[in-house]
Amino acid sequence: MTEYRPQHLDKKWQERWTTDREFEVETDPAKPKYYCLEMFAYPSGHAHVGHVRNYMIGDIMARTKRMRGYNVLHPFGWDAFGLPAENAAIQTGMHPEESTLSNIAHMKGQLQRLGISYAWEREIATCGPEYYKFNQWLFLKMYERGLAYRRRSTVNWCPKDNTVLANEQVIDGLCWRCGSSVEARDLEQWFFRITAYAEELLAALGTLQEWPDKVAVMQRNWIGRSEGARLTFPVSGTADAVEIFTTRIDTIFGATFVLLAPEHALVERFAAESPDPAALRAKVRQFRALDREARLTGAIEKEGFDTGRTAINPFTTKAVPIWVANFVLAEYGTGAIMAVPAHDQRDYEFARKYSLPIRVVIHPGGTVPSVETMTEAASAYGTLVDSGEYSGLESATGITRMIRDAEARDIGKGEVQYRLKDWGVSRQRYWGTPIPMIYCQRDGIVPVPYDQLPVELPKVAQFTGRGDSPLGSVPEFVNCTCPSCGGPARRETDTMDTFVDSSWYFLRFCDPTNTELPFATRDAAYWMPVDFYSGGIEHAILHLLYSRFFTRVLRDVGLIAMDEPFKRLLTQGMVLKDGAVMSKSKGNVVDPDSMLSKYGADALRLYVMFVAPPEKEIEWSDSGLEGSFRFLLRVWRLVDHWTDVVRAVDSTVPVGEWTDAEKALRRRTHETIKRVTADIEERMHLNTAVSSLMELVNELYAFSDATPRGGPSRVDTATGVVGRAQTGFVLREAIHALVMLISPFAPHMAEELWEMLGHAGGLRSEPWPSYDAVVAAPEEVVVPVQINGKVRARLTVPAGLSEKELEARALADSTVQGHLAGKTVRKVVMAKGPLVSVVAS
């Protein structure tokens, strides 16, 4: 009996895989490719079993596809720029580069000990100049195409930390770090014009057949397409006009006032021209100081004030008051709306509060709304009333005609608006990619020439957490010469959002050492798209949307010819401990290293795959891991027990009679091959793949016990002979299949067992086992017989029996007869399965 020593095997095989460059691949158009990718990691320092699960799922797929004959690209890398390293530097003084590189080294060791089949020679870290050079290259391409531009915008500002916060760092309007209330602040920022691709990004969601619906829905909501109209309301007595956007032009005859966002350009104009500018400006300031998050989410009381001016409703030609309202968003549409209180709940509340006029212009059907009795807006579509020549039209028709007429009269046009906004990429931070732009007093904004890339991040910078860009305090970085005129100039001191890094890293993996281009077209054309991509649902919008955007930009730049980067997407569930997400502060982190030293990588891998389907959340369980370990021991003992027999026979099918047990084991073997293959490749139900393997092992134990030698637990007979050639053959077939099929889950053990079975050259010396439908076909089937919907009997009959014969046998069965006593058979249904359903009364 050979002892199972998982830690020894882990080390042995991991070293051999590295030495043999087992998982390294080259572009080879002659071979079918498979690109398997898991979302790369932020190097926080420690992998926990939640990470482990994601990487395992990809590894199962990569290893299976490799054995199925594909040229498999399975790389890994590090999303290495980011705030945490810089924040740590502010507190501890350790330079972000130092802490990041040491974290990467530690986590890499952890992943390697799990035996994940990565092409480590392609490893990338986004904080290296050889990588971020191409962030800058891409930025310049975007700038040339008008897709990168600079403008003033409002950002989240934490007054205590004196720093800008990303949207996702603002939790319920508070700073995630210090809990201060976040303010709005205006800054000059660089933006990527993702809105230029809004329509395409939305439309192409329908082509993502192998994405979870949920993710597509979230992206659809995020893009938020609305069809409507832009209309001009001239300001009475001036040449000014208020532009509004509405999706309900059919209600325009009920538009009894106009609302402006506090930030709207006309507001300041009106204030300046008013008798008391200070009073109006104070009001505006008050609105703008309101909690930004609350304003965006509607958690504020609606308030407004009258500007004293009026505008002309272009359809009624009547003057309506212009108010400023705190709930109107400057960043959506035109920053101004026509208010239709009768048919919009928000406008209704506002009108009631300030006693503004309400006019019903739609009859939705049912009771007719009246201004006197209504308690909420009637927002449904219906029939237009009191709407001049449009009265009597249905909403849909009204909308079409009104837009047509507005265009004819040059007072408006049909327009599509998106909720999606351009992507602000400037960060007033150090640990990121420097934005490759130069400001010259003479020439203005000048891009850094391509041959001067990368603009390297200087090593020295102070981390005070003051909020201004740390690069600004490095004179040798800031001061430069203008590439255009050669005069003195200043560099941009902001760095890029780290989402830029992750928006194209999957392309870099195709050609990770290219120094001239982000990647060569030839390599990307071969490997892309990513065939299988897995990661957390928390990236459903940002990362996945940005990546889809970048892929299109690179297409338009001419580097690639595809639209969508990720063919099949799997969003894996989290690993919980005591019902909560693992985190250091909760003290419920399960450390993979301690599991590895106790059970080895294979047991851990098998457990996280077996406990639930990949998409589901799982609750960590030590006893579950223990069970998986026991199963591996069971496999080990079984294979070890039969090694000499398996080695002594070959793949020649012996001539002669088979016993029922032998036939049954062959059937089980082939059924298992079929199920495991489909479970991995098609359904991604890795838990049921493992249970099929367990069933095969259980059957092999039972089969072994019935042989002359006996089973693995009967140590005393372990050297006994088998005698029958057929028995040796089915054992060989079953054990070979078992070792092959289990190898994606437990690769270290499988390699060792494969070697013990007499094979040199590793598991790839033999292809994935193939399913034989003839062998798997049963000779007899058990057919349930239902009487009035309840199973009353089971018949064992030869497979392939005709329906007529089957029906006759079912009705003749004594148990069935008993249940039919005193009843008349009304109908007999022969269902696939097969199954017989008798209706009697």
Next chain:
RNA sequence: GCGAAAGUGGCGGAACUGGCAGACGCGCCGGACUUAGGAUCCGGUGGGGCAACCCGUGCGGGUUCGACUCCCGCCUUUCGCACCA
């Protein structure tokens, strides 16, 4: 509030297109081996009943020969969206 998904033994979960509910594992119970076992192997394990049998997939209806699966209504949970004009 709107939208989506889910609800199955003591627990994690199976049941693929409407066809044998509870595969597989954990836990528990019993047995074998053993000085001993928390190792290993074998057996049992949804509830009720001595049994034939009855009940059972959140609740209430419906469609069907047949429903965990489809339809309608409700309850609960989770997730997403939420003043976007």
